[in-house]
Amino acid sequence: MPESEHGVVADATDLETAAMDGARALARAIAESATFRAFEEARDTLMTDVELTRCLRGYQRCRQEFETARSWGGGDPREGEALEAEWRALAEAPAVREYLRTQDDLVVLLREVAALISQEIGMDYASACAPAGGCCG
Amino acid sequence: MTTGEEKSAVLAQTQKFIGALKATPAGQALVRALERTQGDPEVQRLHENLQRAVDAFQRAQRAGTVSEEQIQAIREAQAEYQRHPTVGELFGAQMKMTSLLRSANFVISDLLALDFGQTVRSAGGCC
Numbered sequence: 001m002p003e004s005e006h007g008v009v010a011d012a013t014d015l016e017t018a019a020m021d022g023a024r025a026l027a028r029a030i031a032e033s034a035t036f037r038a039f040e041e042a043r044d045t046l047m048t049d050v051e052l053t054r055c056l057r058g059y060q061r062c063r064q065e066f067e068t069a070r071s072w073g074g075g076d077p078r079e080g081e082a083l084e085a086e087w088r089a090l091a092e093a094p095a096v097r098e099y100l101r102t103q104d105d106l107v108v109l110l111r112e113v114a115a116l117i118s119q120e121i122g123m124d125y126a127s128a129c130a131p132a133g134g135c136c137g
Numbered sequence: 138m139t140t141g142e143e144k145s146a147v148l149a150q151t152q153k154f155i156g157a158l159k160a161t162p163a164g165q166a167l168v169r170a171l172e173r174t175q176g177d178p179e180v181q182r183l184h185e186n187l188q189r190a191v192d193a194f195q196r197a198q199r200a201g202t203v204s205e206e207q208i209q210a211i212r213e214a215q216a217e218y219q220r221h222p223t224v225g226e227l228f229g230a231q232m233k234m235t236s237l238l239r240s241a242n243f244v245i246s247d248l249l250a251l252d253f254g255q256t257v258r259s260a261g262g263c264c
Contacts, residue, residue, distance in 0.1 A: 015161040016237065022150075022157035023241035027248035029150035035139040036249070107256060109139045113151050114257040120155045121164070121234065122171045128235045129242040129254030 026113070035109050039102040046095045056096070059086055154241070163233035170227040180223050187214040 030036050047053060063083055069075040090096055114125040139147075158164045174180045190210045197203045218224055245253045 012162045015157075019154070019157040019161050019164075019237060020241060020244055022154035023244040024248065026147070026150040026154045027245040029147045030245075031249060033139060033143045033147055035143065105139065109144065109147065110253060111257045112144070113147060114253075116148065116151050117155055117158075117238075121158060121238075122167065123231060123234060123238070125238060125242075126254050126258040128238045130258070 030110070030113070033109065035102075035105050039099075039106040042095070042099040042102040046099045049093075049095050052090075052093055052095060055090060059083070059090060062086075158234075158237065158241075161237060163230060163237050166226075166230040167234050170223070170230040173223050174227050177223050180218075180221055183214070183218040183221055183224070187211070187218045190214040 031040075046056075066075050066079055066083055070080075091100065118125045159168060190207070190213075194203065194207045194211055197207055219228070242252075242254045
């Protein structure tokens with residue numbers, strides 16, 4: 001029965017489209033919250049500071065290289081200490097402090113959203129969305 | 138901090154999204170499969186078997202005494218669990234839901250300009 005089969009397929013697609021619309025509406029509700037707007041403002045402020053973002057990128061690159069080396073049993077502990085000191089200095093910049101503060105608030109809200117989805121669906125949202133092969137690759 | 142009112146608005150939209158997810162064929166299949174696996178004593182027994190084998194392996198791993206038999210025991214318990222038709226159904230439904238959740242995560246992350254899934258992963262990483 002190709003006709004009814006087609007009907008079922010169309011219905012499934014509609015339902016999936018409705019789910020994606022639901023995702024979009026959820027994202028909009030998050031975007032409209034003062035928590036997100038504060039984060040967005042802090043993110044924009046940080047991004048306009050060219051020198052600071054350059055330092056942060058440099059730090060992140062070094063941190064990542066160090067973590068990779070450490071996961072393979074390498075990584076000089078002195079380098080780890082130097083990175084910690086660099087981070088402390090960076091985190092003192094008001095733009096970074098504000099970014100981290102607003103990010104913390106946002107993460108609390110987003111985690112609550114994800115926990116609710118995980119609980120109701122019976123699957124862990126974050127793991128399901130992790131890149132294939134796990135996040136440790 | 139998020140005010141109570143704001144949080145309610147976000148959580149209400151979350152509930153609507155969950156409702157829409159559950160209404161999809163993948164969502165309905167998942168709900169059915171979860172109910173069936175939870176209500177099936179044979180599946181529960183196979184799951185407990187697997188859990189026992191994994192626990193024994195982890196204990197041995199901490200003590201540094203892992204044996205080939207323990208690894209084999211996990212493989213067998215896992216194969217037996219996965220061969221059960223109800224479990225196969227559950228895995229199939231979970232795979233479909235994973236694909237749906239990833240698409241949704243893409244939509245949400247795109248709108249917020251941040252990776253939602255990655256952001257909510259526990260701070261210590263998943264490992």
